[in-house]
Amino acid sequence: MxxxxxxxxxxxxxxxxxxxxxxxxxxxxxxxxxxxxxxxxxxxxxxxxxxxxVANFRIVVTDPVFWRALRNSAIVTGLTVVAAMVVAFLAALAIARFRFHGRKAFVFAVMIVQMVPLNAVVIPLFLMFNRARLTDTVPGLVLAYLAFAMPFAVWTLRGFLANIPVELEEAAMVDGCGRFSAFIRIVLPLVLPGLVATSVYTMILAWNEFMLTYFLISSPGNYTLPLWLTHFTLGEGTEYGPLMAGSTLIAVPVVAFFMAVQRRVAGGLTAGAVKG
Amino acid sequence: MASTGTTRTADLAGGPPGPSAARPPRRGGRRGGRARLTPYALATPALVVLVGVLGYPMAKLVVLSFQTWGLAQIFNPDAGPSFAGLANYRRIFSDGFFWTVLERTVIVAAAMVVLSMVVGVAVALLMQVVPGWCRWLMTFALVLAWAVPQPVSTEMFAWMTDYNYGVINYLLGIPRHNWYIDNVQGFAVSTAVVVWGAVPLIAITVYAALAQIPRDLIEAARVDGASSPQVFRKVTVPLLRPILLMLSTLSVIWDFQVFTQIWVLRQSNPTKDYFTLGIYSYARAYYSHDYGYASALAVVTVLLLLGVMVVYLRQILRMGEAE
Incomplete structure (x- = not known):
């Protein structure tokens, strides 16, 4: 004892x-x-x-670039989340609810993206975006984030969708619901937690992303918060006080949202990982 | 996972492929040909993004690596790149500095992966044996650290190892210590940032996986007289194998191309003794505007990672089939 x-x-x-x-x-x-x-x-x-x-925080909030960066981060993150949810949900629906030719190849393609080295894509992406005048623009960032956020979103949503028995939907249709209203009334509410979890994950990814942004964005007017933060150090010597104040401000929303959904995110990763 | 979901997808995935199998049971009967096209319509947007933003650039990368691509081509898009054959690759392999960078990258990445995995799994196991309140605190701490953006955590560690006022110097009793003159110590700090950031994901995922192991399996082993270490080796580890394999392959891929935790730590201006493959390729592309050479470097990186990627993909496919 x-x-x-x-x-x-x-x-x-x-x-x-x-x-x-x-x-x-x-x-x-x-x-x-x-x-x-x-x-x-x-x-x-x-x-x-x-x-x-709060002197350090005052230095941060009086920096006009900070506010620009905050605005850019909010816009990029919002757009990425909305776009990723729509695109990933449709793809997850295809994988979880239909069998079709090339289904396996599609799953394979989605998962392969998860491990594409960022280093490898960033140079051609930069040159491609450069030609399309998408470098140093917010839409270019959204497109790039979207591609990197999607695999996880598709994989997680697929898990949630696969757990909703088709019979439920069919029962609703037998009871007189149309296909669409059965979907709205039965599937959507059940998959909502999955959508929340994936959108928070995507949000964090877009809010935190540094390397791609560093490659694609050059003018301070288009900085996102992580970029603003690292350029803060480039003056004469590092001003750690304001730097840490800025870091705190960037981290707070992420930490708050992450705390709220971490259980589901971890669950999504391990879903189906262990078979008893 | 609920058993209904498991069995349903299992019989969806099975069955002979063919035009008739392209429809889900009972549904296609009513909608005929239109339903057959539905999954393709649903998958198209995702496919367009993947091909456009990743597939095409990957292909383009390979092409670039055989070309001379410099400032002339950036400023004048009409000036086509010239075909360089294997010149870029020949330059890489005959460049002594590349081999130095490669060796350094392998050592640093190996240290990062091994430490992250070992500490991550140890923390997950620890979470199982501590009282509930302590587990709650640990989860809180890990999730907190998990959520901190990489540039932020790197700046935190840079400040904690500051020459004059770094708190770590104070705690270790080495005031006015420069961590960055010697790149071994500098990489040790980078490794600390990476491990600190990677352990939460690993620990929480492994802990969640541990919780999914059916109790009766472990009890059955106990009843049969297995000791705790035996249960761990013979029951727990085999069941965790898929998730451990996935986490470690992903760690290899991430750590082999580590960028932020070195770049930001060295104030966006790392000296040559801090170059790893990722940073070297970046410097070649953006400082020397030698895109062809940088692309060839990236291709070499991908080829080096290919073995690990195959393991990861096989695991993913197996998981997909198991459901």
Whole structure:
């Protein structure tokens, strides 16, 4: 009994160590963000802000490029989510509800995208977009994000759709529903959690994306938030106070949304992974 | 997964292919030829995006790698690229720096993948044996870290390893330590950023998969006299194999082309001793405007990853069929 309790104690201590390692950097970011410049530069770091101040945040919100970037990020993210949901839902419907020639090849094509090295696509994509005058534009970004967000969305939605028995739909049709209204009344409500989970995933992907954006966007007017953040360092020396304040502002919405749906996202990844 | 879903898709996927099998049971009877076209119509938008944004560029990449593509072609789209044959590839393989970069990339990526997987699985197992409140805290911490954008987490670590005021220097008792003069230490920081960011996905996915293992399987093994390590080796690991394989192949693909965690850590201006394949290719394309050479580098990267990709794809297909 007491040996078991000791073991639990040891595991708990290890678990808490994990918590510290994964929370501390985030805490340190927020801690730094709330410190006035002088307090950041102490020999013994202050483990909590002794003189909390929002001066760093003020620097961020008075930067006009920040607001441009925020607007761009919001637009790109919104458009990507809507486009990805429509396109992926239709594709998932095809895979989950129909058998057709080339179904397997289609699934294969979708999944292959998941592992296409970004490095490999970015140069021709840049040259292609350059010719179509899509580099350094918001629509170009949406198109690029869409392609990279889709595989996961299709795969997850397919899982949700496959779990809805066709019989339910058919029963509704027997009861006098048309095909379309059966779909609206039966399938859509059941698949809604899947749509929410995938759209949050897509949202996070678009909100956080850095590498593609770095390649495709050049003028500050078209920066997204991650791009704005990294260009913040390019001045004379790194201003970590405002940088950490900006980082905090970028991370907050993602963390909030992610917390809300993480269970479903993880579930979508593992669906069908283990067969009992 | 609900058993109804499993069996239904299972019999959908099976059966002989053919024109008659192209219709789902009972549906096509009423709608005839139109229903047969429906799945194609549904899949078309996705296909257009995939081919347009990924398929075509991939093909174009291969073509580019056999061409001379420089500033002249960027500024004057009418000036066609000239065919260069194998020149780009010959330049790569005769370039001593490429081999240095390749070796460095392999070592760094291997460290990142192994550490991410080992720590990720260990954390998942730990989550199983801690009390509920501790598990809740761990999930919270991991999800928090998972959600942090890569450029943000990289900047966090850059600040924590700052020469003068880095908190890690303070905690380790090495004030005024420059982590970036020696690229081994610099890559250690990069690896820390990558592992810190990758473990949440791995741990939470593996934990979710562990929770799906039927209790009776483990109990049956126990009843038969298996010890805990034996249960782990003989029951848990085989059942987790597909998901572990998927996570590790994806990690290899991601870490082999690591970019942000080095680029941002070195303030968007890495010196040559921080070049990995991804960064080298980027520098060749955007600084030297040597798109042909950079494309050939990317093709070589893909070829190097091909083996891993095949493993991943087979796993995906197997999972698709199992349902």
């Amino acid at each position: 007491s040996r078991g309790r000791l073991r639990t104690l040891v595991w708990t201590v290890c678990g808490l160590a994990v918590v510290v390692v994964w929370v501390f950097p985030v805490y340190w970011m927020a801690n730094t963000a709330f410190k006035p410049g002088k307090d950041m530069q102490t020999v013994t770091p202050q483990f909590w802000p002794h003189h909390p101040s």
